[in-house]
Amino acid sequence: xxxxxxxxxxxxxxxxxxxxxxxxxxxxxxxxxxxxxxxxxxxxxxxxxxxxxxxxxxxxxxxxxxxxxxxxxxxx
Numbered sequence: 001x002x003x004x005x006x007x008x009x010x011x012x013x014x015x016x017x018x019x020x021x022x023x024x025x026x027x028x029x030x031x032x033x034x035x036x037x038x039x040x041x042x043x044x045x046x047x048x049x050x051x052x053x054x055x056x057x058x059x060x061x062x063x064x065x066x067x068x069x070x071x072x073x074x075x076x
Contacts, residue, residue, distance in 0.1 A: 004053075009072045016048035017041045027069040031062075045071065 004012075006027050014025060019036050031037050042062050049057045057074055065071045 004075070006069065006072050009075070010068060012048055012052055013045065013068065013071065016044040016052075018044065025068060027067065027072070029068050030066055031068070031071070032066075049074065 010025050010027070014023075017034075017036065019034070021035070023034060025034070034041070042059060045062065046057055046059070049055045053075055055075060061074055062071075065074070
């Protein structure tokens with residue numbers, strides 16, 4: 001697993017998605033429940049994985065994720 005913990009990952013996620021209004025996100029938060037979870041947000045997450053973690057993921061990888069924890073697990 002990576003050296004980043006889930007709380008740090010959530011901070012990076014919130015920064016990458018850049019929600020207009022603050023939202024509370026926990027490891028159990030379902031992505032589809034987030035008000036601005038759309039293709040642009042997904043692209044931000046893909047870029048975050050590449051830039052912050054040096055890991056390439058695809059839209060198909062994101063489609064397999066239901067929660068923030070599922071996203072976190074993509075780090076390997």
